[in-house]
Amino acid sequence: MKKYFREISVAVALGLLLLVLAIFAPDFFKPTQLLTILTAAAPVLLAACGVALVIMCRQIDISIGSQFALCSIFAGMAAGHGLPMPLVMLLAIFSGALFGAINGAFVAGLGLPSIVVTLATMVTWREALRWWREGEFVRDLPGSFQWFGFSQSTGQIVLLAVAGVVFLILVFALKHVSGGRFVYAVGSDAEAARLAGINPRLVTFCVFVLMGALTGLAALLNAIRFPDVDPKTGTGLELQAIAAAVVGGVAISGGRGKLWGVLAGVLLLACIAPALVFLRAEPQWERAIQGSIILLAVAADGWRSRKGKI
């Protein structure tokens, strides 16, 4: 019980929010409404899982929003050129992995601090995209792009299924595959992990690549929700993803965290904006509330570890 305190407290907070909504705004629980919120949250979940892995490895990646935008545009253009959807998906994942590899090469290969490297790549990718596309949407996509060519309700379920399967694979791998355990080992103590025969640099590099691939997949799942691709998509996603991971109990000092907690964190943050609308508050408060939730979550962590020390 104590071991999972953080995960449980997020789940309780989510439960409370849903309870308040159930009393004051029962309309929130209409199936179509819930499906819309969940399909919007699914791409964020994948991105947040990637970021959670990176944070567990005691690194950080804030270029994820820019990677997301570039992958969306790549996917949209590939689909526009008539590539079949499975290939489009592979392309999105591959290009994401490539961006991840670039970050990984700087961080793991050269030992540069990840915050500075990803700060630089964040700006570089975003601005390169703006220069290249000049804010232009990718339009006239084939019918097979939106919702994979299914009807909206089927498409939503397919999207959730894809995200769910990937999420479950990640949960399993992190717990039962040696590679997953390596992430915790390197995040807890890279030197000890090295002495235990793990290559910390390789693990870090792989985590960045995996995060890029997850971002690519997330970008595709997000893009198919709309009839055309917005080049500004994914702005601020890095904050959303990091917030979800931190709120969900992933320790920023590395080595600790559960993907179930990340799921709870994503759902909690995803419910705030619609909850504000349903409770008739002003939606402009969303960002301030997100920021306070991050600060509260880390402050709670700090408070607990401090009490534990004394």
Add this chain to the structure above:
Amino acid sequence: MTNPIANSATFKTTPKWKKAFFSFEALLVVVLVVEIIIFNSTGTNFTTRDNLFEILRFSVVLGLLALVMTPVILTGGIDLSVGSLLGLSAIVFGKLWRDAGMDPWLAAICTLVFGAVAGGLNAVLITRLRLPPLIVTLGSFSLFRGLAEALTRGVDNVTGFPESFLFLGQGYLFGVIPAQLPIFILVAVGVWLLVHQTTFGRSFRAIGFSPEGARYAGIPVERRVAFVYILSGFMAALAALVYVAHYGQAKADAGSGYELLAITAVVLGGTSIFGGIGSVHGTLLGLAVLAVLRRGLTLSDQPAELGSILTGGLLLAVLAGEVLLKKFSSRRARVKTNAQVSQITPTT
């Protein structure tokens, strides 16, 4: 192989000019000169007095943030919230002046106090709860910008400030010198003296090298760290005032992305992101490289995006170059004698 004592002697007697020549600052000066040569041929009216002052005017807001970001990074921390706090302070100032009916100068003083208090929020979370600065300021980055948006409902825009206040950002002293320049010079000299000439400021580097070691040396680590974050908040508010006076309007998105530029200027200037190593004059050089690059591209009719791309690329290239250079030189040193490697750690 060779006599280690003889080697250590040659290591110590490297002539000063040679050290200065191969130093990081020298590299920045070269970059700066190359920039000026290129933009002089591609840009219109690049090397004129008016343009010089224009570059300075544009770098004041960013420069104030970068100057105090230097001590923050020297202590091994980071402050991602400065850009957001600039936006929030601008809104607070606009609201105090327009909606609360305050005299602009009284409102300005209140804004400065507000900035220090907001920086104090970061400071309390970082020092009292021992939280990593990165995540604390990421949270307040979101919180401050969110509050600015919420207070203005995302659309409100305060304009119509009195002439006497706008002079601070738009006026010229003696007809040529931008009015905000003296503020910048004052702050630059102040921060330089603080960091390089006082024991108080020297402790920032001690903390950056080893907080535990600094504590054992009798430095009140928490109070010093709290000080730099409060100073950072205060300076963000001051930068907000200059920003508002320059553009004549207070908007919620003021200063977005400035935290990145400020960090870039500091890191370009040779300050180690891990803390402990760095200098204020290095930051000023980094700032000059950035400002000249942006202004030069504008005058050469290049898109603004190219400036950002080059900034990001420059940051990565400089950092990678530094690491590779260090690897290369330490490998050479290891061949000579292993014992000397510890001496080669920079002692700035």
